[in-house]
Amino acid sequence: MRRRALAAAGVAAGLALLLPATAAAHGLVGKQDLPIPRWLFAWGxxxxxIVSFVALATLWPSPRLQELRERAVWRVPGARALEVLGGAIGVVVFAVVVYAGLAGSQSPQENLAPTFIYYVFWVGIPFLSFLVGDVFRLFNPWRAIARAVAWAATRIAGRGALPEPLEYPRALGRWPAAIGILAFAWVELVYVDRDDPSTLAIMALAYAAVQLVGMSLYGIDPWLRNADPFGVTFSLLSRLAPLRWHDGRLLARRPLAGIVGLDPRPGTVALVCVMIGxxxxxxxxxxxxxxxxxPDLQRVFMDLGIGAETALQIAFTIGLVAMVLLVAALYRLGVEGMRTVGEAHSARELAGAFAHTLVPIALAYLVAHYFSALTYQAQAMAYLISDPLGDGSNLFGTASASIDYGWISANAIWYVQVGALIVGHVCGLILAHDRALALYRDVRAxxxxxxxxxxxxxxxxxxxLWLLSAASQ
Amino acid sequence: MSGPVLAHIGHWWTSILYVAPVVVVVVWLALQSWRAKRRDPERR
Incomplete structure (x- = not known):
């Protein structure tokens, strides 16, 4: 077993070397002037x-995070009305983005849809989620529409007259969410028309249709908890937040405590590996x-008679899937290593028990990777909200605003990225150590x-850090 | 295959430096386990 683990470590390290790295593609990074080489940051x-690991082993002898304690800090006045208002705002924003995509200029820079979907929605909401909790649930337009339809149907048909929803298949778990996020990433990173506003709008409509059908079949909450890719992902990240909104109350909890109770249902590990990969x-x-x-990979497919564009998309698809598999292999290595301790925990059990430790890493990768994109591209919203269709209108008087690329230095961005990676991984270590204390018989084991x-x-x-460095060069 | 890889060596040789910490930790763990096994041959 130990030999297997060592071999797996070698393979994983080799793969990581061959498939070098990751973290700033969408980041717009200027020239850095760092006092030491970038690789020294990796060593640091x-x-x-390692120091954190030793400190945990000596100073953290018993589980401290396994029990979730929350206290109410604020009762939200008019919570019900706020929920209706949030849903209505979500629906209006969704409608505006889709309309802009379909009816506006088809230039990605001039149209609201690409910037909103890729930066405000996909990057901005995760940042908000880990700071203040699951905000997307409040504004989720598909949830709002489904709840409005259910409310109207109950009023018209009468309570109890509507058929009960089907039971959500337990075996499916979070797999639909994992597959959905992989599909979204494919569109974002591989698909040639990824920035085309009308294509994005049609995809958003198709996505909404799938969510509405799913909720009508399996019920609103079971579907949202398992199968709405964005809802599940944002909810997962919000578990890291020190705040939780529940039943009209704002609850406070210790940092990291919320993620410990993550239910490791099927597809959970896959979802987190997809997020990181x-x-x-x-x-x-x-x-x-x-x-x-x-280009070499593309040529292989072109030699089979496939067109250049499709061949390139196939090459990128292979790269995307390979990276997700590499992340899954690294995690599997950790699980196999745990099994060498000799206690009778199966790999499946351990993979589920430690799945939550990957969530801060997923968040760290997200922050490191998208921080610069968010700081720069989010500024584009200032002029896009005044001219969402790119037709020269100036609804709020901000159409002439521009992006200030000088407000934060390239060095500052680098330090935020490195800091995010270190903090995220130390949090992962803390969570893993605490869970191990709860699972194994003593501190030593x-x-x-x-x-x-x-x-x-x-x-x-x-x-x-390798990926950040590669993308910064 | 080694031809193209070596031709691009200037692009990726610094990448090895990023793998070094992983290698160091793996070697340290292997050493620890070897020493533990020597002290207690009964242990797996």
């Missing part, structure tokens, strides 16, 4: 993780290694079980 980050590929695809490999998890965390950190 690894040092921080797709973000990684975004950075990797901007680096020199992929740009050396991709728990610490030994985490040796390979440490390898995984150092591997993810190095991979993340």
């Amino acid at each position: 980050a690894a040092g921080v993780l 797709t973000t990684s590929f975004d950075g990797f695809s901007m680096g020199t290694v992929w740009n050396d490999v991709a 728990a610490t030994r079980s985490q040796y390979w998890m440490l390898v995984v965390m150092v591997g993810f950190t190095s991979l993340g």
